[in-house]
Amino acid sequence: xxxxxxxxxxxxxxxxxxxxxxxxxxTAQAVLVGIVWGTALAMMRxxxxxxxxxxxxxxxxxxxxxxxxxxxxxxxxxxxRFVETLLDFPPGTDLRLSSAMMGFALFEAAYYSEIIRxxxxxxxxxxxxxxxxxxxxxxxxxxxxxLPQAFRNMVPLLLTQAIILFQDTSxxxxxxxxxxxxAAYKVGDRDGRLVEMLLFAGAVYFVICFSxxxxxxxxxxxxxxx
Amino acid sequence: MSYQWNWGVFLQPSxxxxxxxxxxxxxxxxxxxxxxxxxxxxxxxxxxxxxxxRTVPNKALAGFATGYVELFRxxxxxxxxxxxxxxxxxxxPASIGDAYKQSNPMLQQFLASMVCLALFTSARVAEQVRxxxxxxxxxxxxxxxxxxxxxxxxxxxxxxxxxFRLVVPPLTSEFLNIFxxxxxxxxxxxxxxxxxxxxxxxxxxxxxxxxxxxxxxYIAINVVVMTxxxxxxxxxxxxxxxxxK
Numbered sequence: 001x002x003x004x005x006x007x008x009x010x011x012x013x014x015x016x017x018x019x020x021x022x023x024x025x026x027t028a029q030a031v032l033v034g035i036v037w038g039t040a041l042a043m044m045r046x047x048x049x050x051x052x053x054x055x056x057x058x059x060x061x062x063x064x065x066x067x068x069x070x071x072x073x074x075x076x077x078x079x080x081r082f083v084e085t086l087l088d089f090p091p092g093t094d095l096r097l098s099s100a101m102m103g104f105a106l107f108e109a110a111y112y113s114e115i116i117r118x119x120x121x122x123x124x125x126x127x128x129x130x131x132x133x134x135x136x137x138x139x140x141x142x143x144x145x146x147l148p149q150a151f152r153n154m155v156p157l158l159l160t161q162a163i164i165l166f167q168d169t170s171x172x173x174x175x176x177x178x179x180x181x182x183a184a185y186k187v188g189d190r191d192g193r194l195v196e197m198l199l200f201a202g203a204v205y206f207v208i209c210f211s212x213x214x215x216x217x218x219x220x221x222x223x224x225x226x
Numbered sequence: 227m228s229y230q231w232n233w234g235v236f237l238q239p240s241x242x243x244x245x246x247x248x249x250x251x252x253x254x255x256x257x258x259x260x261x262x263x264x265x266x267x268x269x270x271x272x273x274x275x276x277x278x279x280r281t282v283p284n285k286a287l288a289g290f291a292t293g294y295v296e297l298f299r300x301x302x303x304x305x306x307x308x309x310x311x312x313x314x315x316x317x318x319p320a321s322i323g324d325a326y327k328q329s330n331p332m333l334q335q336f337l338a339s340m341v342c343l344a345l346f347t348s349a350r351v352a353e354q355v356r357x358x359x360x361x362x363x364x365x366x367x368x369x370x371x372x373x374x375x376x377x378x379x380x381x382x383x384x385x386x387x388x389x390f391r392l393v394v395p396p397l398t399s400e401f402l403n404i405f406x407x408x409x410x411x412x413x414x415x416x417x418x419x420x421x422x423x424x425x426x427x428x429x430x431x432x433x434x435x436x437x438x439x440x441x442x443x444y445i446a447i448n449v450v451v452m453t454x455x456x457x458x459x460x461x462x463x464x465x466x467x468x469x470x471k
Contacts (some may be wrong), residue, residue, distance in 0.1 A: 002316045065448035066441055067409035069420055074441070077433050167302035171412060181305060195313045202305045209300035 008191040009200055012183075019183030025073040026101055026179065027166045035158065035164075038112030043142070044191045045117055056113070063110035068171055075103030076175050101195050108165055115157045119150035121163035167205065181202070235432045236439070246428055254422030255443055261339055261418060262405045268344035269404065270397075274390075275392025278381065280356045291352065298349035303410050306346055311338035311414045331415075339411035345371040345412050347404050351397060358393035359385060405447050419443055 044056035063071065079099035083089050123146050131141030151158075170181040178186060181201055188197030236248040244255075279291035298306070311334070315323050325336065362385055370380030412421035423440035427433045 001319065027387040053434065062445070065406075065445045067406040067420065067444060069412065070423075070437070070441055071419070073424070074437055077437065129416055167300075170302040170304045171410065173304060185308070191444055193229070195316050198305065198308050198313050202301045205302055206297070206300045210296060211298065 002195065004196060005193060005216045006192045006196050006200075008187060009196065012187040012197075015178075015187065016180060016183050019178050019180040022172075022177065023169045023179040023181075024058065026097075026104055026169045026172070027162065029101055030104035030108045030164045030165055030169075031153070031158075034108035034112045035116075037105070037109040039116050039147075041109060041113035042116040042120060045113065046120060058128075060113055062064070063089065063107050064114075068107060068168055069174055071107045072100065072103045072174055075099045075106075096172075096175045100172045100175065100177060104165070104169065108161070111120075111161060112158070115154055115161060119154035119157075120146060122153055123149050152223070155223065156216050158194060159216045159219070160213065163209050167209060170205075229434065231435070232432055233435055235426075235430050235435055238430075241429045247430065250422045250426060251419070251439055251443070254417060254419040254440075258405065258408050258416040258443075258447070259418065261336065261343065261411065261416070262408045265340045265343035265347065265408070266404050268340070268346035269351050269400075271456070272344065272348035274355055276348060276352035277355025277359070280352060281359045282377075295349045295352050298346055299353075299447060303342070303346050303407055304413060307338065307342045307410060307414060310342045310453060311335070311381055314338075332417075335411070335414055335416040338348050338414060339408070343404055343407060343411070346407070347400060350400050350403075354393045354396045354400065355389065358389040358396075361392060362388055388464065391462050392467065394462050395457075395459050398452070398459065402448060403453065406444065408445075 005076070005176075041056045041059060044052040045060070047053050047056075062163050076096065079102055080093075080095045083095055084093070089095075127145050127149065128141055131145040136144065169179055173180050173182050173185070176182065184197045184201035185194070188194035191197075236251070237246055239245070240247050240250055276294055279287045280295070282288055315326050315334075317323075318326065356444045366384055366388070367380055370384035371377070375383065408418055409420040411418055412424065415421070417425070419440055423436045426436040430436070
């Protein structure tokens, strides 16, 4: 039977925490950029200008058809070349974190835009009519009447998506970037304690994501007492 | 940028000599399909069972099912995969574990990937099945019981035939996800589509051709699955419900 030895964990905690910070930074910026860009995409998708709505539909469907692993590989390939050529960075600068952040943000925007589109569509049509009857322009009606109500309804879904995103950040493993999971794997590999480190990483993810999802459930009950 | 495009690369004999690079891609494509389909069948069976258990009055069974769903939904897929692949063989009794570790490495990769994807997806399928059952009018269950059916009979003859038809549309997106999620299995060395694409880059230094081919393959899978499922959804839709006639 396997004999567990958890002794490599305490010494590795600072390194693991550095990794966790990378996971959290990627998550936070991808949520922010994803929601902003996702809102823009959702409004384009619902726009009466055909070109905009086709662009948004194409963007969303493309990103949703391709595995995240593949999207990340693309960004790890393209971003460094792009940056080196255009911004004149010395070749070989470590751009893995920026590439990962850009990949996650653009990828998540596609998923967020679908949530936001459904949210906007869930606001009764009469609200838009009322806004224009009050003399508001389309943009004013969107900003002051429709979006505030839509976002209030969407908060639980947006947060749930953020939890999924946090789990997905572990996939930066494909670039050997030391996020929390990458750090745990490196320590386990170094000390020959892969079994313990992988179980520990799983437990940490579980505690964080489970607690966060329970909080979201509570929030949902507060907003929408069934 | 001075990139040398060379689409002819796919027809060149591969490094192993007995195949072309296009052959590598096809092998990866087949592996992705085989892995996703087998995992999907398992996920449907397990997910249906767990989803039903979540709705039964028995506290212990429902509690077990809830725990199952929470466990598989709150640990990243990559971590689950590594646990199946690296950790589980170590925890088996030594004789079984050693025999397993000496078996064909490709078989080990495939089994770990299949079990991982199946269980990960089954938790999501279970949630859809549960919400399908819960969306049925309460009267259906009561009517079944009032007619003298036992609870299992009520599930078997009254609730499940309806619920399974209602959950088909939401399951389509889980079906699409399992193909996309199978790309994660390249991390343990399983030579599916994404892994073949990366290997091709290592051997030929033509990353764009390779990644474009892989990406288009995933898009093609997506389009085919969506088209087939759309037809299936229309055939199975319940009249009077959304999507029904």
